[in-house]
């Protein structure tokens with residue numbers, strides 16, 4: 001598979017992905033510690049929440065700054081600009097749909 005990103009972009013991209021996974025892990029293990037039996041990446045729920053707590057019918061979405069175009073930290077790569085703008089716009093559209101359907105409460109961790 002050829003990589004369509006420059007090495008710098010790839011590094012940044014992988015760091016962003018890793019940090020979100022780590023954050024999800026941290027949130028999930030803290031919930032378990034407090035006795036909330038949660039599951040990760042629940043595919044059969046609308047919007048595929050990152051964490052779901054069945055007992056409380058709660059879905060947790062951890063939206064990363066990069067993939068969900070955070071107004072404070074969004075940073076669209078300068079190369080392949082059109083590709084990234086289209087991709088991130090689709091993410092935002094999906095987020096809007098999920099937010100409308102599920103009544104999401106937004107909590108920002110900066």
Ligand SMILES: [Zn+2]
Pocket residue numbers: 064065070071072073074
């Ligand atoms: Zn942010």
